Amino acid sequence: MSQSKNARSAEKNLLTRLAACAAALVLAVSVAACGGTAATSGTDAGPDASQEQQATISVSVTIDATAAEGESTTVDVDLPENATAYDALVATGADVNATDSDYGMYVQGIDGVAAGDHGDMSGWMFEVNGEMAEVGCSEYQLEAGDAVVWTYVTEFTE
Structure with missing residues (x-):
């Protein structure tokens, strides 16, 4: 039992x-x-939220292909801090043809307009805030408010 x-x-x-x-x-x-x-409000996600969100900068990018009988357009883009002139160009959504070189990225073509299309000395150059850069586009770090201009030239002169 x-x-x-x-x-x-x-x-x-x-x-x-x-x-x-x-x-x-x-x-x-x-x-x-x-x-x-636990539910949180959209405005206060805790003390680490600011570290998780990467700071951004806003810059304007002009792509000027008028020397090749193209158009000139300007786009404002938001980029992460420490972004480069090359990053800004890509962020515009333009069709960019670039290759890596000893000096960083070399932009061969933008939106179908390529270096050499209008003579041996034709190609893309960039400047920031009206000044020619002394480094490659993938090395030039941008700051908030910068104006990047990509210009197609048919003859390079210094």
Whole structure:
């Protein structure tokens, strides 16, 4: 008789444990379905939110292909801090053909207008805030408010 009493007790313990496991599972599924985290407002995401959001800068980029009978367009773009003149060009959405060189990225063509299309000395040059850069476009770090101008030239002169 003590064996049947022990068996009933073991069965009762097993059922209690199974019920507890089922309750824990239901609770876990409920928490997961609700997102599993406490609600936060959109404006205060905690002390680390500023570190997670990368600072950005706004610059204007002009692509001037008028020397090749093209158009001149200007686009304002937002970029991460430390972005380069090359990054800004790519951010405009223009079709950029570039290759890596010893001096950084060399822009071979923009929107189908390529170096050499209008003579041996034709190609793309860039300047920032009205001054020619002394480094390659992928090396020139921009600052907020900079104006980058990409100009297609048919003859390079210094």
